[in-house]
Amino acid sequence: MMAKYVYVFGADATEGSAEMRDLLGGKGANLADMARLGIPVPPGFTITTEVCAYYYAHGRQYPPELASQVEAALGVVEKATGRRFGDPENPLLVSIRSGARRSMPGMMETVLNVGLTEQTLRGLIAQTGNERFAYDAYRRLVMMYSDVVMEKGAGIEPAEGKGIRRILDARLAALKARRGYGSDVELTASDLKALVARFKKTVRERLGQPFPEDPWDQLWGAIGAVFASWMGKRAVEYRRIERIPDDWGTAVNVQAMVFGNMGDDSATGVAFTRNPATGENAFYGEYLINAQGEDVVAGIRTPAPLNAHSRNEQSRHLPTLEEVMPAAYRELVGIRDKLERRYRDMQDIEFTIERRKLYMLQCRTGKRTGVAAVRMAVDMLDEGLIDARTAVRRVDPLQLVELLLPRLDPQAESKATPIATGLPAGPGGAVGRAVFTAHDAVEWASRGEKVILVREETSPEDVDGMHKAQAVLTSKGGMTSHAALVARGWGKCCIVGCGDIEIGRDGRSFRARGGQVVKEGDWISLNGTSGRVYVGQLPLVPADPEGNPFYVRLMKLADGFRKLHVRTNADTPKDAAQAIAFGAEGIGLFRTEHMFYGEGSEEPLFLLRKVIMSSTEEERRRALDELFPYVKADVKATLAVMDGRPVTIRLLDPPLHEFVPHDRAKLARLAEELGITMPKLRKRVEALRETNPMLGHRGVRLGITYPEITEMQIRAIFEAAGELLASGKNPIPEVMIPVTSTVRELDHQKAIFDRVRDEVRSQLGLAELPCLFGTMIEIPRAALRGGDIAATAEFFSFGTNDLTQMTFGFSRDDIGGFLPDYLRSGILPADPFQTIDQDGVGELIALGIARGRATRPELEVGICGEHGGDPESVMFCHRVGMDYVSCSPFRVPIARLAAAHAALAGPEEEGN
Ligand code: PEP
Ligand code: MG
Numbered sequence: 061m062m063a064k065y066v067y068v069f070g071a072d073a074t075e076g077s078a079e080m081r082d083l084l085g086g087k088g089a090n091l092a093d094m095a096r097l098g099i100p101v102p103p104g105f106t107i108t109t110e111v112c113a114y115y116y117a118h119g120r121q122y123p124p125e126l127a128s129q130v131e132a133a134l135g136v137v138e139k140a141t142g143r144r145f146g147d148p149e150n151p152l153l154v155s156i157r158s159g160a161r162r163s164m165p166g167m168m169e170t171v172l173n174v175g176l177t178e179q180t181l182r183g184l185i186a187q188t189g190n191e192r193f194a195y196d197a198y199r200r201l202v203m204m205y206s207d208v209v210m211e212k213g214a215g216i217e218p219a220e221g222k223g224i225r226r227i228l229d230a231r232l233a234a235l236k237a238r239r240g241y242g243s244d245v246e247l248t249a250s251d252l253k254a255l256v257a258r259f260k261k262t263v264r265e266r267l268g269q270p271f272p273e274d275p276w277d278q279l280w281g282a283i284g285a286v287f288a289s290w291m292g293k294r295a296v297e298y299r300r301i302e303r304i305p306d307d308w309g310t311a312v313n314v315q316a317m318v319f320g321n322m323g324d325d326s327a328t329g330v331a332f333t334r335n336p337a338t339g340e341n342a343f344y345g346e347y348l349i350n351a352q353g354e355d356v357v358a359g360i361r362t363p364a365p366l367n368a369h370s371r372n373e374q375s376r377h378l379p380t381l382e383e384v385m386p387a388a389y390r391e392l393v394g395i396r397d398k399l400e401r402r403y404r405d406m407q408d409i410e411f412t413i414e415r416r417k418l419y420m421l422q423c424r425t426g427k428r429t430g431v432a433a434v435r436m437a438v439d440m441l442d443e444g445l446i447d448a449r450t451a452v453r454r455v456d457p458l459q460l461v462e463l464l465l466p467r468l469d470p471q472a473e474s475k476a477t478p479i480a481t482g483l484p485a486g487p488g489g490a491v492g493r494a495v496f497t498a499h500d501a502v503e504w505a506s507r508g509e510k511v512i513l514v515r516e517e518t519s520p521e522d523v524d525g526m527h528k529a530q531a532v533l534t535s536k537g538g539m540t541s542h543a544a545l546v547a548r549g550w551g552k553c554c555i556v557g558c559g560d561i562e563i564g565r566d567g568r569s570f571r572a573r574g575g576q577v578v579k580e581g582d583w584i585s586l587n588g589t590s591g592r593v594y595v596g597q598l599p600l601v602p603a604d605p606e607g608n609p610f611y612v613r614l615m616k617l618a619d620g621f622r623k624l625h626v627r628t629n630a631d632t633p634k635d636a637a638q639a640i641a642f643g644a645e646g647i648g649l650f651r652t653e654h655m656f657y658g659e660g661s662e663e664p665l666f667l668l669r670k671v672i673m674s675s676t677e678e679e680r681r682r683a684l685d686e687l688f689p690y691v692k693a694d695v696k697a698t699l700a701v702m703d704g705r706p707v708t709i710r711l712l713d714p715p716l717h718e719f720v721p722h723d724r725a726k727l728a729r730l731a732e733e734l735g736i737t738m739p740k741l742r743k744r745v746e747a748l749r750e751t752n753p754m755l756g757h758r759g760v761r762l763g764i765t766y767p768e769i770t771e772m773q774i775r776a777i778f779e780a781a782g783e784l785l786a787s788g789k790n791p792i793p794e795v796m797i798p799v800t801s802t803v804r805e806l807d808h809q810k811a812i813f814d815r816v817r818d819e820v821r822s823q824l825g826l827a828e829l830p831c832l833f834g835t836m837i838e839i840p841r842a843a844l845r846g847g848d849i850a851a852t853a854e855f856f857s858f859g860t861n862d863l864t865q866m867t868f869g870f871s872r873d874d875i876g877g878f879l880p881d882y883l884r885s886g887i888l889p890a891d892p893f894q895t896i897d898q899d900g901v902g903e904l905i906a907l908g909i910a911r912g913r914a915t916r917p918e919l920e921v922g923i924c925g926e927h928g929g930d931p932e933s934v935m936f937c938h939r940v941g942m943d944y945v946s947c948s949p950f951r952v953p954i955a956r957l958a959a960a961h962a963a964l965a966g967p968e969e970e971g972n
Contacts, residue, residue: 065111066129070095070103070316071140083108085311087159090423097402099395100419103140104154104315105133107283109161112309115287130279134314141316146275150187151180153197153317156282158289160310163424165545166520167298168310169208169289171282172352173201173317175275193322195252196244200352202256202271203228205278206263212292213285216267224266228259243361245350279314286312294520300883301527303890318419320412321352327388327413328353329381331366333396334406336428336548337484339435339610341443342369343396345409346538347381353410353421362557363538366392372483373591374538374557388418399423404445405454406436427548429487430455430462435610441617449964452618457931457957462488463611464642464950466600468587476585478592479572482533482558485544487589490531490553491597493581496567498525500580505529512584514570516563517556518543526552531586533593535561535570553588561593605953606641615643615953618960624937625944626955627708629924631655633701639949643956646706646792647698648857648946649924652773653714655694664690665719669730672716673744677768679734684772691773696780699791703784706792708857708924708946710836711773711809713798715758717748754871759799759836763809770812778820782829794832796857801841806852832920838862843908850912850919857946858905860925860933864892867901893926896933906940922946931958938962 067076067084069092076084076092084092088106095101107130114123134154138144143152153175158168176184176198184194207225211218218224232244235255241247247255260271272278289295290310299306320328330353331345346363348355355361364378365371367389371380382389392411395418399407408426412419428436437454440446446454468489492512495501498521501513505528513529515522517536526532526546531553534543538557547554560573568580576595578584585598605611627648628639636647656665667687674680699707721727731741750756763770774795781791797809813833821829833852837843838859846856865872872893882888896902905923912919922944927933929951937945938959947955 062125063110063123064129065108065123065126066105066133067092067108068103068105068133068136070101071136073136073140076106082161082308083110083311085109085159085161085313086163086424087157087422088311088313091313091315093402094399094420094423097398099398100417102316102318102419102421103137104313105130105137106159107312107314109309109311112287112290112311113307116291116309120284120288130283130314137314137316143316145175145279146177146180147183148179149183151175151183151275153180153184154279154314155317156279156286157313157315158286158310159313160290160304161308162302162304163427164295164298164302164304165427166542167289167295167523168292169212169286170354171201171204171208171285172354173197174205174278174282176201177273177275177278179273180275188322190322192247192249192252193319195249195256196247196321197319199232199252199256199259201278202259202263205282206259206267206271208289209281209285210263210267210269210271213281213288214267215288224263227262227266231255231258231262283312283314286310294523297524298520301523315421318412318414318421319352320348320414321350322415324350325385325413325416326350327381327385328355329363329366329411331392331396331409331411332406332426332428333400333409334432334436335369336406336408336426336432337487339428339432339439340369341436341439343367343393344370345381346370346375349384353412362559373481374483374559385413385416388413388416391418395420400445404440404450406432427545429548430459431487431608433459434463434608434614438610438613448617449621451614452621452957452960453964455614455957457934457954457961460605460611460953460957463605463608464603464953466602467589468585468594469599469601472598473587473592473594476594476596476598479574479576479578479595480558480560480593482535482555482560482591482593483538483544484587484589484591485541485556486531486547486550486552486554488553488603489585489587489589489598489600491583491585491600492530494570494578494584495525495529496563496569496580498522501525501529512586514561514563514578514584515543517541518546526550531555531588533558533561533584533586535559535563553586555586555588555591555593558591558593615956618957619643620960621963622956622959623963624934624942624955624959625922626952626959627706627922627924627944627946628949628952629928629946630949631698633697635949636698636701639952640702640705642949642952644705644949644952646708646944646946647702648708648922648928648944649796650695650698650707650709652691652695652710652712655690656719664694666726666729668719669721669726670733671769672719672748673730673734673741675744677766680766681768684768688772688776692776692780695777695793696784699780699784699793700789702792704790704792706794708794708796708834708855708922709777710796710798711760711770712762713759715748715750715753715756716762717745717750717753720745720748754865754873760797760805760809761799763797763812764805767808767812770809771816774813774816775820778817778829778831779824781831782820782824782826785826785829786824792830794834794855796855797833797835798859799838799862800835800849801839801845803845803848803852806835806849810852834920836862836924837905837908838866838925840867840904843904844911846908846911847915850915853912853919854916855920855922856908856912858908858921858923858925858942860896860901860905860923860927861893863904863925864897864901867904868892868897895930896927896936898936902936902940909940909942929955931955931961934958935962935965 074095078093081089145152329347335344345366367382410422437451441451492510495511534556561570585594627646628644629649630636631654670683784791832854834855835853836859924946928945929947
């Protein structure tokens with residue numbers, strides 16, 4: 061049977077369906093589905109993603125059957141519309157649009173009005189009786205086609221600002237200025253006629269080819285350009301950020317044109333079935349009278365609100381669609397309800413009204429802020445649209461970041477005066493230095509600067525810079541502009557359509573309405589929830605997710621599904637309390653050494669240095685006795701906060717030289733306390749230096765050479781726990797040995813553990829002093845020898861930071877030097893220090909668990925490397941049967957939700 065590459069939709073002959081998303085792309089599948097639902101969709105056809113794959117596998121050639129299938133499908137569309145492609149009397153015009161499996165907003169190309177030539181133009185004028193309209197359509201085609209097909213599609217890369225689109229735009233602007241027109245609508249038929257002639261001349265001069273006057277050349281040119289745009293720079297960049305595989309390919313949709321620019325009884329718009337910023341169950345959108353779809357998204361004119369709910373500061377004075385075209389609006393509301401019932405999710409739709417008749421051009425699952433995602437999931441559950449499992453799976457764990465990240469301090473904000481207000485497109489607060497190009501944003505951010513990208517409007521070329529910036533601020537564009545869509549998708553703070561600012565001619569500054577000038581590098585602060593812009597650095601305060609009832613409910617549902625427990629990595633009572641507030645069920649990693657850094661660490665650090673610099677056991681024991689009360693107090697404070705929850709306390713891990721002072725005064729005090737001379741002290745410091753400290757004298761190796769260090773720490777833990785126990789509390793300590801590679805190391809330390817426990821128990825007169833003894837698994841050998849290590853260890857905690865370092869042989873501190881090259885060239889799919897390398901490191905983990913549990917079936921297993929807060933890694937931890945993940949306090953809610961997703965994932969998703 062001949063392969064089928066083309067599927068017709070609309071025209072009573074719809075061949076595709078919603079289930080065929082992989083083959084038809086999201087747009088094609090949904091157009092087919094809408095047509096099946098009886099929603100008015102202009103007829104057309106979809107060329108499948110298989111053709112895209114074929115095209116790239118065969119040196120940009122199409123399968124031989126394609127041409128005849130396209131011709132046949134176009135015949136169906138001609139019949140349905142009663143028009144003919146290329147017919148000078150009654151021409152059919154079509155749009156050519158991309159459509160991948162997952163939406164990539166604005167990343168690929170579109171060409172409208174294909175089929176319009178000098179010949180068919182006359183027919184279009186006759187059909188519509190509107191010469192101005194026909195010439196306007198023609199000039200749009202020339203602009204788009206020359207840009208998308210003749211320049212980008214041909215791989216021509218003009219210098220910055222010298223692209224054909226820019227040149228033609230400038231011509232158009234110059235003409236309007238000469239004529240004194242405020243908007244495109246004022247251009248007359250003869251203006252446009254003259255403009256088209258000039259455009260075509262310019263195209264021939266600049267691109268060395270005439271604008272094609274054969275409609276079939278136009279059609280195939282546009283189809284080719286859409287396929288080519290799949291491998292365009294910005295699409296590739298976007299896929300890298302979103303982790304969309306390159307081999308998915310795009311489909312191409314060819315659809316009969318309908319026109320929103322046929323006069324004041326025509327319009328075009330973009331809408332969301334619910335508010336994408338807040339999640340409120342209210343129809344939300346924007347439209348423009350007498351315009352084509354590109355005008356709304358490009359932000360050239362301020363769009364008007366769909367209804368009262370959609371009004372904002374910029375559009376408050378404009379009439380709503382509900383007021384201007386009540387019948388079309390009512391029909392749209394009916395479609396909105398139908399779509400929500402059908403897809404059971406918020407949809408992002410594009411519509412056109414041609415002479416009062418409504419058409420749907422697109423519908424897809426809409427991007428939303430994290431706040432909105434949570435609210436929609438819970439609301440839809442209450443409305444009976446979805447069940448609890450779906451509600452939990454609806455929210456991407458990383459979307460919660462937005463609810464957990466800081467916002468501008470409301471107190472400081474109430475005292476500050478905003479210099480401008482725009483549309484709140486992405487919530488939260490952000491503080492950064494103003495930069496004015498995406499390129500600068502990337503460059504400054506790579507130097508560790510926090511930047512806010514300020515643009516008139518953004519385009520798909522800016523995505524990398526937007527990604528690297530703390531926030532995005534645009535002076536133009538609406539809530540459906542490119543900047544708003546992209547930022548919303550990422551949960552990034554974003555303000556758009558900020559008409560109160562004007563970007564300077566130098567492109568390196570902006571002036572606010574009140575006259576304040578902000579130059580490149582100046583600090584600004586943004587409140588993305590209210591749309592306010594401030595000069596300077598306003599303080600940020602933590603978010604308050606628990607104050608959001610939708611969040612609280614969603615997390616409760618998630619907790620009901622998950623199997624994994626979620627602990628936190630914390631080593632202060634403050635962090636521990638924060639983590640409990642975020643839902644942590646214990647501490648999976650308490651790094652003892654953290655008491656020697658930061659606030660209040662002066663004295664214990666000095667005493668630790670004394671320990672390190674001691675040269676005899678006796679000297680060291682004296683210093684350890686002095687240090688002991690600090691360690692005990694530190695452990696006790698956190699055990700007290702975590703009452704009733706397990707706390708895994710890890711013994712000293714870093715190489716000792718990390719604690720050696722460098723400044724003279726501190727060295728001098730040490731020498732004095734130890735009663736030795738400076739040269740002698742320097743000699744001892746020198747002796748601690750290691751060539752490769754990460755693989756050196758650290759972790760359990762310290763406890764082997766200096767058992768008294770282990771002993772002091774274990775005694776501190778038992779006394780702290782014992783005293784809490786005696787006072788009626790319920791401490792649950794677990795002692796963890798780091799950097800283990802052989803069970804003999806553990807046996808050595810376990811003997812100290814057992815002896816000290818007995819001593820403290822009798823000293824405090826306690827019958828029991830429960831405490832698990834376990835180890836980190838962070839050296840490949842330890843994973844391999846999990847079987848014998850579990851004979852001594854009662855729990856394993858995978859330290860995937862070091863395990864990744866030692867499995868790959870990548871230094872965790874130096875990977876930044878070459879990782880970008882590895883990612884760019886696809887050698888690594890992701891940073892293995894962020895997302896577990898399931899094939900390699902993951903295999904060691906699975907093997908370590910299996911061998912460990914073969915020896916000790918009740919072995920408790922967790923993870924405490926950074927990966928414990930990464931959703932993909934959490935899914936993996938669930939699959940390999942861990943008991944818990946442990947991550948930083950702010951990641952706890954993300955891990956909780958990811959653990960629920962893991963538990964709800966069907967077998968078909970498990971392997972992905
Ligand atoms: C690890 O190695 O994964 C770990 C948690 O320990 P640290 O990061 O302290 O080396
Ligand atoms: Mg480690």
